Amino acid sequence: MTIDSATVEAFAPTGTLRASINLGNPILANRDAQSGEPIGVSVDLAHAFAQCVGVPLELVVFDAAGKSVEAVSDGRADFGFFAVDPKRGETIAFTAPYVLIEGFYLVRDASPIRNNADVDRPHHRVAVGKGSAYDLFLTRELKTATIVRAPTSPAVVPTFLEQELEVAAGVKQQLEADAAKTSGLRLLDERFMVIRQAMGVARSRGETAAATLRDFVEAMKRNGFVAEALERHRIAGASLAPLE
Structure with a gap:
């Protein structure tokens, strides 16, 4: 990719490209x-994008x-990696x-909740x-159930257990890993949402x-970079998004 100087300035006004x-x-x-250093698919993409922009990361x-x-x-970072949400x-x-x-629900073995429709x-x-x-999704979708917000996603299952809540919601793989540490828990059989993980930049940085x-992003999907990163980091349960 060829990125002109004005676009480089829009992305990295400090001279360094800051990835959230x-x-x-x-x-x-x-x-x-x-x-202890950050690793993963999004970190690999951040490094690749910094190379395209031609500035330090x-x-x-x-x-x-x-x-x-x-x-x-708010401008403390220049771009990031997020689930798409309105x-x-x-x-x-x-x-x-x-x-x-995929997003799934986790409940206790003894719970009467058997499918997604039982949650709300x-x-x-x-x-x-x-x-x-x-x-964000469940705040819009759930009409009668109460949402209890844990401080972070990895804290969801501990919060679910400590407060004796009825349901935990999150990334399927995270829930499975947490459930493996505690007996008497099960995932429901169907996903409640598909999370579309994308890159993003503040709208204030401009359309260019x-x-x-x-x-x-399309180039990284097309040339196999994302698929190779998923394989390199041994990621199961996440799939390469189709080209658009």
Whole structure:
């Protein structure tokens, strides 16, 4: 990709390209067990985009999606990696998704909840990560159940257990990993949403910046970069999004 000087300035006004990285979604970003440095598909994409822009990269790391969105919206970071959502779209210009991830519900073995339709009941409390895609989606979709917001997505199952809630909602793989540590838990059989993971830039940076980021994502899907990153990081349960 060829990026002109005006677009470089729009993306990196400080001279360094600051990428907002959310560690609350372990499918896309995590910390290396030995070095402690951020690793993952989104980190790889951040490095690749910085190479295209031709400026140094700085990773601005957060533990929750909401914080990551806020950093890009208010200019503390220059771009980021988010689940597409209309509320976030008020301030963020999204690319097409590069990865698709499934959202599931977790309940106790003894729970009478057997399918997704059983969740939205007046006496049910659903744990979600504050500001996550699941929080935003379920806030719109659930009409009678009560949403209980854990501080981060990895804290959802601990909150569900500690407060003796009826349901936990989140990334399927995160819920499965947490359930494996505690007996007596099960996932419902069907997903309640598909999360469209995309890159995004503040709308205030202009349409040219947004279009450049969109073109970058499509190029990374087309040339196999995203698929190779998913394989390299041994990511299961997430699929490459189709070209758009």
